[in-house]
């Protein structure tokens with residue numbers, strides 16, 4: 152029963168124990184590594200079970216699906232919904248920034264300067280500051296979104312100057328592989344990019360987040376400095392196939 156509340160609760164416990172072990176190997180405090188529960192394709196009822204089992208941050212890949220789920224889950228959770236935050240981790244079209252800005256606390260996947268500009272304007276119109284990360288295409292895969300490692304340094308400088316975004320770090324999705332060790336050099340490269348941007352003074356003091364590591368490789372990501380891990384399958388089981 153991949154979706155029963157018992158199995159979701161016990162899977163969460165398992166992932167948290169693995170987080171703790173990886174943090175301890177790296178000499179880090181486990182609470183430095185926040186877990187984003189990735190809920191694309193997962194029905195609201197299971198997200199509610201996850202929240203009741205202690206999950207506090209959820210990540211969605213599609214604006215429409217995300218907005219619908221936020222309202223359904225919020226309604227089911229009642230007062231408990233106040234403790235829950237929603238993040239956006241998918242490809243964000245510029246014309247959807249208007250919808251994403253009020254709904255998602257952190258947008259992990261800002262992949263162009265014009266998108267950042269659009270988010271800045273939408274946030275300004277609402278009188279808020281939108282927290283964002285820049286997505287880096289760390290290997291330069293043609294099929295993948297994100298700044299190249301060279302481009303992200305210049306982009307960070309430009310985007311950090313925008314008044315209604317708070318640039319708090321970098322995100323990456325390394326190439327798919329069965330061996331988590333294959334991701335290690337890419338995670339390390341993302342950390343080094345963050346350190347370079349900080350060292351050169353190109354971003355504000357809160358620029359320190361590294362969103363990296365999924366079900367297959369989150370322990371390696373923690374060892375290499377992740378501050379957000381994005382975990383779907385290990386919590387909710389395999390995603391239902393899209394109809």
Ligand SMILES: *Cc1c(COP(=O)(O)O)cnc(C)c1O
Pocket residue numbers: 189191212240241324365366367381382383384385
């Ligand atoms: C789907 C997704 C995840 C979660 O993947 P799992 O392998 O199920 O943990 C994490 N990050 C992004 C950007 C995703 O699209």
